[in-house]
Amino acid sequence: MTILKAENISKQYRLGLVGTGTLSHDLNRWWAGIRGKEDPYLKVGSVNDRSTKADSEYVWALKDINFEVQQGEVLGIIGKNGAGKSTLLKILSRVTIPTTGEIKTKGRIASLLEVGTGFHPELTGRENIYLNGAILGMSKAEIKSKEAEIIDFSGCERYVDTPVKRYSSGMRVRLAFAVAAFLEPDILVIDEVLAVGDAEFQKKAIGKMQDISKGDGRTVLFVSHNMAAVKSLCTRAIVLEHGKTVFEGAVEIAINKYLDIDKTSLDFTYFKDRKGNGEIKIIEASVSGFSEEQVPQSSKKFKIKFKLENLNRYNATEVAFDIRIDDNIGQRIAWLSTTLLERNSNNIVEFIIFEIEKLNLNKGVYYVTTFILVNNELSDWIQNAFSFEVVEGDYYGTGKLVPSHQSKVLMDFKVEYL
Template sequence: MKDIILKAENISKQYRLGQVGTGTLSHDLNRWWHEVRGKENPYLKIGEINDRSTKGDSDYVWALQDINFEVERGEVLGIIGKNGAGKSTLLKILSKVTAPTTGSIKSRGRIASLLEVGTGFNGEMTGRENIFLNGAILGMTKREIASKLDEIIAFSGCERYIDTPVKRYSSGMTVRLAFAVAAFLEPEILVIDEVLAVGDAEFQKKAIGKMQDISRGEGRTVLFVSHNMAAVRSLCTRGIVMENGKLVFEGGIEETLEFYQFDSEFENETQYFGSRIIKKAILHTTNGTIKYNNNFRLEVYFEAKNSITNLVLGIVIKDLNDVELIGINNRHYHQEKINSSNVFNGKISVYIENLKLLPGLYKIDLYMGDSTTDIEIINEAIKFTVTENFEEKVVNSLNMSINKVFHDEVVWQYYNINNLDND
């Protein structure tokens, strides 16, 4: 039997842009009139998805829409997504800082939240007084708080300033003390937003270690929001991905991270850029995948206002952790003058025979410039995956040849990378 400690059912949150509350008395009366007649709130039928990149036509926006998930006791759930996806709004509802427009939250036990730097702290009170204040808010007795006081102060590293008003603390000190209070006062559910990023590396490591102890050793539950994928991977056991206020994926943490970093863009082998020079890139794949030891062909279309002398294209292939595995740049392979005339536009084709990358997920950075300078760089321009090829033996080696095609002229120049001296 599952031991469910937190359950979100059909959670939605609607806001009216530019206003506090509904904005007008007529809207309030309209809501009340529908409510007394037992009818649905009329403003739930309108509103647009939470896409911050578009202007939209409605004054109402759905920050969250129909969110459903369960969390088991002792589980560490990672909640990831781009800025504006609705992660913080969800945590505020789970922490009962704000109420959902529709749906309900069912929880068993006390919830401690770390949502923003200084949330729940009174700036005029000392660090010591705020520890007792937060403990009281969590429903703990003064004796229970006092028994944990020394551990909280020691963990926070703020002992010298513990009797100083919190308003004089730096943001890092405030987060240190707030995390220590939330972690050591033993809530059943600990909710943490991105605030740990304010702390230094040493404290982040300490905090992640403490959260691991809380979940694995003490059987308590942690909900963790972060843009630090390494921290999410090391801490979380399961994850959900949010996009435009909706839950779009739920699963094991590795599958969740792969989905987040290689989502809808992954299926489309053609990418368009509104950049200065590089306009389009096409990676020839089968549904976004290349089999191990099969050929790799990338086409880059460019258009420049000013002519480029000695055109140079560089590509860097990186893995999921941003480790650079392959760097190809014709400037480094004795081809400083690959085109004899100045060019304004055209197409560059990079062909790699028998790509020997291990099965996995990869990203491509594009660099374009002249013989001395990178004029434009596009990070993570293309994303793709390498799958197993059961007809080939997978070996971790690189033996590739390259030919490049420039604008309307086809210039076939073959190289074997293993026979070249790297500059």
């Protein structure tokens, strides 16, 4: 059964101003309405790309979003910062209205969009439980029957009769999530706020959301930058980019699509999304297998070659270069660093090549983060700078391949039978 349907949802904002803008714009809108015409400002507006200079005073935070959610489904909504995820959740939660389009829902919606959403800071934790329950349309008796479970799950029993304004951000998230989860909404909407909680609570929260969807048959909409959480929790995912849907479907494909956005080029000359003073920085990178033309393959020789711009002609003893290799859900697989080996060369650093004689990564897509220090100062840091794919190979020389879901890393080992 379809429990939520979004039809042609768009949201337009005016940059730099609060409200709709000038009196003349309001009059133009009014006059268009009197004549039965479309709002003239719906025809203008630029794409929501936060990194570019505005070419219009209007921007489309969301543009023509369409999807359906079935009862008991967990839908992940992923994308870069500024892609429109939070705006979409605010529209779904009725916090704001869409400029165009319509949301159709069945049942109660509980939202956790920001730390302390819906909490009154002067009221105690216990009083806020009853306030939130009343907002959801629950009777006092219904709330009271859930009160003990909410307090126990939140882990805030000692402070439950203390005003919320004295809570830490983590405590607020704990109590707010417990309230939203236990007061039995038909649709639970969760933004990135769970990242504020500690690891133990995040694990509890994800387990509770799984129980809500699988056990109780309720629906969850989940926004997160934690791809491991998205993969373990969600049954389907939507990828947003610049306010538009670029993919909707299987979770693993969606995660790969999200990670691959703007990551196809290995020319870093004009790469903007980096940190550091730039005394040494990457201008080019290449990945190769056992020959320059071959793609990386398990058990074969593997190389990553970096071409550097070395402005002040630093030598190897002054430069520390690290690379981190993550899998497609952001879990760290390996860390390689020049600091682990001898750096006694006086050569001016222009290229750095990391070489592995027998690649022990299994089949899959991997992402490389680069980090350069020059004399212990950050020079160049690029998160998820690029990706590479490894094809399967006969690592053990037995003709038997290891399924990639069984192990990301292949290890040399021996077995003795006594």
